[in-house]
Amino acid sequence: MTELKTGARLKSAVCDGEIMVVKAPAGDLDVTCGGAPMVDAGADAERVDINPDHAVGIVIGKRYINEDESLEVLCVKAGEGSLAVDGNLLLQKDTKALPKTD
Amino acid sequence: MNIMMLLEMAAGAFPDRPAFTDGNSGQTLTYGELFEAARFRARTVKDSAATRLAKLDVSNLGTPLSLFSSAWAGVPYVPLNYRLTNDEIEALLKRVTPAYLVTQPERAATLGRLADVNAVHTEDFVGADSHPEALAEEWSMDPDEVAVLLFTSGTTGVPKAAVLRHKHLVSYILTSVEFAGAAEEDAALVCVPPYHIAGIAAILSSVYSGRHVVQLPNFTADKWIELARVHKITTAFVVPTMLARIVESLEGESTAGMPHLQSLSYGGGKMPLSVIEKAMELFPDTDFSNAYGLTETSSTIAVLGPEDHRRAKSSDDEVVRRRLVSVGQALPGVEIEIRDDEGRVLASGERGEIYVRGEQVSGEYEDRGSVTDSDGWFPTRDAGSLDAEGYLFLEGRADDVIVRGGENLSPGEIEDCLLSHPTVKDAAVVGIPDEQWGEGVAAAVVPAKGAQIDIDALKAHVNAHMRSSRVPQLIAVWDELPYNETGKLLRRVVKAELTT
Numbered sequence: 001m002t003e004l005k006t007g008a009r010l011k012s013a014v015c016d017g018e019i020m021v022v023k024a025p026a027g028d029l030d031v032t033c034g035g036a037p038m039v040d041a042g043a044d045a046e047r048v049d050i051n052p053d054h055a056v057g058i059v060i061g062k063r064y065i066n067e068d069e070s071l072e073v074l075c076v077k078a079g080e081g082s083l084a085v086d087g088n089l090l091l092q093k094d095t096k097a098l099p100k101t102d
Numbered sequence: 103m104n105i106m107m108l109l110e111m112a113a114g115a116f117p118d119r120p121a122f123t124d125g126n127s128g129q130t131l132t133y134g135e136l137f138e139a140a141r142f143r144a145r146t147v148k149d150s151a152a153t154r155l156a157k158l159d160v161s162n163l164g165t166p167l168s169l170f171s172s173a174w175a176g177v178p179y180v181p182l183n184y185r186l187t188n189d190e191i192e193a194l195l196k197r198v199t200p201a202y203l204v205t206q207p208e209r210a211a212t213l214g215r216l217a218d219v220n221a222v223h224t225e226d227f228v229g230a231d232s233h234p235e236a237l238a239e240e241w242s243m244d245p246d247e248v249a250v251l252l253f254t255s256g257t258t259g260v261p262k263a264a265v266l267r268h269k270h271l272v273s274y275i276l277t278s279v280e281f282a283g284a285a286e287e288d289a290a291l292v293c294v295p296p297y298h299i300a301g302i303a304a305i306l307s308s309v310y311s312g313r314h315v316v317q318l319p320n321f322t323a324d325k326w327i328e329l330a331r332v333h334k335i336t337t338a339f340v341v342p343t344m345l346a347r348i349v350e351s352l353e354g355e356s357t358a359g360m361p362h363l364q365s366l367s368y369g370g371g372k373m374p375l376s377v378i379e380k381a382m383e384l385f386p387d388t389d390f391s392n393a394y395g396l397t398e399t400s401s402t403i404a405v406l407g408p409e410d411h412r413r414a415k416s417s418d419d420e421v422v423r424r425r426l427v428s429v430g431q432a433l434p435g436v437e438i439e440i441r442d443d444e445g446r447v448l449a450s451g452e453r454g455e456i457y458v459r460g461e462q463v464s465g466e467y468e469d470r471g472s473v474t475d476s477d478g479w480f481p482t483r484d485a486g487s488l489d490a491e492g493y494l495f496l497e498g499r500a501d502d503v504i505v506r507g508g509e510n511l512s513p514g515e516i517e518d519c520l521l522s523h524p525t526v527k528d529a530a531v532v533g534i535p536d537e538q539w540g541e542g543v544a545a546a547v548v549p550a551k552g553a554q555i556d557i558d559a560l561k562a563h564v565n566a567h568m569r570s571s572r573v574p575q576l577i578a579v580w581d582e583l584p585y586n587e588t589g590k591l592l593r594r595v596v597k598a599e600l601t602t
Binding site for chain 1: 103104107110111114115240243244245268269273276280281282310
């Protein structure tokens with residue numbers, strides 16, 4: 001369980017996946033990738049096995065949110081594990097295509 | 103959160119794709135090369151003990167490299183306006199020392215003598231040999247660190263240094279750009295100056311979408327057309343005066359002959375209806391977008407998209423057609439309100455000051471702090487109104503409002519009326535001192551090609567369409583109006599001229 005800070009970067013313990021926290025609610029959260037707790041991107045982490053129920057994968061550049069959208073993360077490196085918080089899988093956020101303006 | 107992360111993602115996903123090409127020299131950096139170079143330059147910047155990286159040069163490969171290496175090193179990037187006088191530049195530079203200054207050789211010699219300024223030639227900064235070591239540590243992910251200090255154009259006084267933090271810029275990119283959204287052959291032609299917020303936004307959005315950027319350092323219409331054709335440009339941004347010159351340069355041709363140009367967006371000033379209509383004919387295959395934004399809001403906050411353009415142009419409904427001169431609707435995550443002088447929120451159609459709120463809005467200046475209110479709303483000092491569907495219409499700067507005998511008059515509205523007369527190509531309306539009314543209405547107008555302006559007829563035209571208080575008491579006919587290089591009308595110059 002960790003308190004998530006906006007801008008913080010976490011990595012998966014089951015794959016190459018990495019995320020950045022875009023926004024997070026106050027309080028401790030249990031964020032997992034592929035079923036295993038995610039760790040600080042700078043930390044050393046031992047690889048563990050992926051939970052097959054959490055193995056859809058994450059796509060670079062996609063944003064993921066929880067049910068009430070209080071948590072939003074950005075995938076900055078793709079991986080095979082799926083993201084979950086407190087056991088509930090995160091959903092991919094739809095982005096509206098905007099006209100190019102710059 | 104750090105803008106370096108945007109480049110890291112692009113470099114990881116398509117390292118061999120061309121990222122930036124200098125339109126003058128033809129020299130190119132790929133995404134992988136740009137990322138690696140930033141790591142080495144970051145070390146150089148960090149070792150210099152400078153607290154700011156300033157860049158004083160036209161757009162070139164040193165521009166993205168300065169932006170990203172300063173982000174990696176954890177010092178704010180300060181692009182300076184190379185069109186200012188030496189005295190003005192020195193005054194700005196002294197506000198950002200100790201500085202690592204990337205500049206042209208002729209500038210480096212003089213400015214390098216200033217205290218706490220470490221000046222290097224852009225060419226040496228870009229050249230690999232001068233940077234033997236890479237920075238070992240990663241960039242900071244603290245979202246509150248300052249990414250960019252941008253001096254406002256100072257059209258009304260001493261330039262203010264707007265503070266843009268990593269969270270503002272990253273939030274703008276994440277909500278408005280799809281990662282890797284560009285196709286392999288997509289290319290953007292960037293001709294806005296590097297010290298303008300649109301120049302910074304162009305770098306960041308292109309990088310995040312994986313688009314190849316071709317830089318045009320000194321805009322001329324002919325060079326723009328040439329580069330657009332040679333590089334098969336698919337997307338570009340121009341300010342209204344640039345589009346007017348491009349349209350002029352293509353005169354006599356039935357189309358621009360650029361079927362590859364998928365989108366052309368414009369912003370930074372008021373677009374004359376005649377120019378955009380002509381442009382839509384010359385570029386029949388191109389999607390047009392109008393973007394409205396400010397330095398303090400990390401660029402675009404409202405967009406009039408291609409569909410809006412087409413619907414407005416072909417509509418019989420006056421309300422819909424008028425939207426062609428609007429700046430569209432707020433971006434997702436951005437809220438816009440119109441308020442009166444007492445801060446009350448106004449209904450649609452009513453004119454007041456534009457307020458904006460959102461994650462990308464900074465509203466902060468160095469040494470002055472934030473000017474947003476307790477709920478995060480930033481007063482833009484731009485005047486405008488929203489229609490019933492949230493389309494935003496700009497009416498000039500709030501400070502430009504003319505107060506005549508206690509009545510507030512919007513210069514923009516009177517300018518539109520003058521421009522609707524066939525003999526008028528361009529118009530500027532300002533307030534001038536008046537003994538009887540406090541302020542009086544004065545106008546400078548530019549005749550359309552081959553037309554003769556009859557001042558009495560023009561006054562009668564305004565009188566026929568607006569209340570008599572709006573009729574200019576003075577109309578001067580000029581060859582052209584004064585604009586700055588990003589297309590902003592220099593109203594104080596008009597005012598000074600018409601007052602004497």
